[in-house]
Amino acid sequence: MQRIETDVLVIGAGMAGLTAAVRSLDRGASVVVVEKADTVGGSACFAGYAWTAPDRAVMDEVNPNGDPALRNALVDGFADGIAWIRALGVHCADAVPILRYGRGHQFDTNQYIDECRRRVSVGGQLFTGTDTLALRTADGAVTGARVRLPDGTEIEVSSTAVVLATGGFQADSALVAEHIHPRATEMQVRSNPVSAGAGLRLAESVGAATGTSRSGFYGHLVPTQVSFRDPADFVALSLYYSEHALLFNLDNRRFTDETQGDHLTAMYLLDQPESRGLLVADERVYREWVLGSYVEGAVAVDKFELTQRRGGRCGVAETLEDFAYLPPEWGYDGAAVAEQIRQVDAAGAAVRPTRTHDSRPLDTGPYYLIETCPALTFPFHGIRVDAAGRVLSAAGGTIPGLFAAGSDTGGLYDHAYAGGIAPALVFGLAAADAATEPRTVASSTPTANLR
Numbered sequence: 001m002q003r004i005e006t007d008v009l010v011i012g013a014g015m016a017g018l019t020a021a022v023r024s025l026d027r028g029a030s031v032v033v034v035e036k037a038d039t040v041g042g043s044a045c046f047a048g049y050a051w052t053a054p055d056r057a058v059m060d061e062v063n064p065n066g067d068p069a070l071r072n073a074l075v076d077g078f079a080d081g082i083a084w085i086r087a088l089g090v091h092c093a094d095a096v097p098i099l100r101y102g103r104g105h106q107f108d109t110n111q112y113i114d115e116c117r118r119r120v121s122v123g124g125q126l127f128t129g130t131d132t133l134a135l136r137t138a139d140g141a142v143t144g145a146r147v148r149l150p151d152g153t154e155i156e157v158s159s160t161a162v163v164l165a166t167g168g169f170q171a172d173s174a175l176v177a178e179h180i181h182p183r184a185t186e187m188q189v190r191s192n193p194v195s196a197g198a199g200l201r202l203a204e205s206v207g208a209a210t211g212t213s214r215s216g217f218y219g220h221l222v223p224t225q226v227s228f229r230d231p232a233d234f235v236a237l238s239l240y241y242s243e244h245a246l247l248f249n250l251d252n253r254r255f256t257d258e259t260q261g262d263h264l265t266a267m268y269l270l271d272q273p274e275s276r277g278l279l280v281a282d283e284r285v286y287r288e289w290v291l292g293s294y295v296e297g298a299v300a301v302d303k304f305e306l307t308q309r310r311g312g313r314c315g316v317a318e319t320l321e322d323f324a325y326l327p328p329e330w331g332y333d334g335a336a337v338a339e340q341i342r343q344v345d346a347a348g349a350a351v352r353p354t355r356t357h358d359s360r361p362l363d364t365g366p367y368y369l370i371e372t373c374p375a376l377t378f379p380f381h382g383i384r385v386d387a388a389g390r391v392l393s394a395a396g397g398t399i400p401g402l403f404a405a406g407s408d409t410g411g412l413y414d415h416a417y418a419g420g421i422a423p424a425l426v427f428g429l430a431a432a433d434a435a436t437e438p439r440t441v442a443s444s445t446p447t448a449n450l451r
Helices: 015-026 042-046 056-062 068-087 109-123 173-179 182-186 198-205 240-244 262-270 283-290 303-309 320-325 334-350 421-435
Strands: 002-011 031-034 049-052 096-098 102-106 125-127 131-138 141-148 154-164 217-223 246-248 277-281 314-317 367-379 390-392 398-404
Touching: 002 015, 002 141, 002 198, 002 421, 015 031, 015 042, 015 109, 015 154, 015 421, 031 109, 031 154, 042 109, 049 068, 049 421, 056 068, 068 421, 109 125, 131 154, 131 198, 154 198, 154 421, 173 182, 173 367, 198 398, 217 262, 240 262, 240 277, 240 283, 246 334, 262 367, 277 283, 277 334, 283 303, 283 367, 303 314, 303 367, 314 320, 320 334, 320 367, 398 421
Parallel strands: 002 031, 002 154, 031 125, 141 398, 154 398
Antiparallel strands: 049 102, 096 102, 131 141, 141 154, 217 367, 246 277, 277 367, 314 367, 390 398
């Protein structure tokens, strides 16, 4: 069997993995990267912003149940992460508001991925289409992994540090049902279809601690009965404007404060009857939020027109009285929904559930209706790590030689969300820094050697 000796082995070549790999190279370590897919980039190829909460107080407010150490590390390390992107020669725009509480930077994620891939190819070794079969251990420490190349060749990789960064488990129905919700397997996946829990399983095989099940997921509302055709649909079909609209379940009632954010409403809708609901916007919301850009610099897409063109369940009601003519097969009582809207209009924020951040009524026809359901980007359950990306052991302490970053990790968010690219960036850098500390690097050889 062929063998490779290297300082750092990175499993996964998305945002977190490539960041960790290039940072490790920059710190003088030899690096090998293995990626299951035939190409690199993972879900980062579909993103365009790095953002999170602007300070610890805001992070604590919007993510109160997340691990405090991880929350703080993300906020504290974000500025250095942005500086790192720029240091690689990738343009990163000035900060703009994201959602109602975040701040973030637009940047070309594909340029970043390409630059990282180039640096790894020049300074280290990159294997694509390669499965990781098992982690190697000795005396309680992780010492590498056994991998299989596309031609079936197996290689033993010996390393002082292993970084798990395989992107989560959203593509594995069994893990999704177990850790998110039994009905979560019905959600469309709006991210990398290759991320099927390899990192989680590898970590558990060596006794890693994992996050709390049913801690939620990051996703968005999308029209029912409309399938994703290509990755561009992940953004184009996401109904971000729901935080300014009203959402009704099949019992014809509201069940959450929509203004908290579409990403949270998507989580809560999953637990409603049949995980579908009727999203209602009036003329003001349509004009200001459906036709407008969700984030400064983003391309505006008429979600209603696109849903209509793609055959989704949608319609226009000129008045609230016209709700009575909703198609019976949809399963809603249109008159009951209209009455709920009237009550919200009359009472505003006094109605429960409250509308905390946008209590303006929906009182101007025409009304734009789309039936919606949640779509899954990545889960919040995953491998537990400390602020430096070191993997925690279920028995206590950390597992020597093992690190994790990106969507493989758990504990940062619990029914809350403040960015996905930012944690991949910040903890990818942190894991690389910890993995290449002088006491953990096995050799000073600048590149990995195949023998």
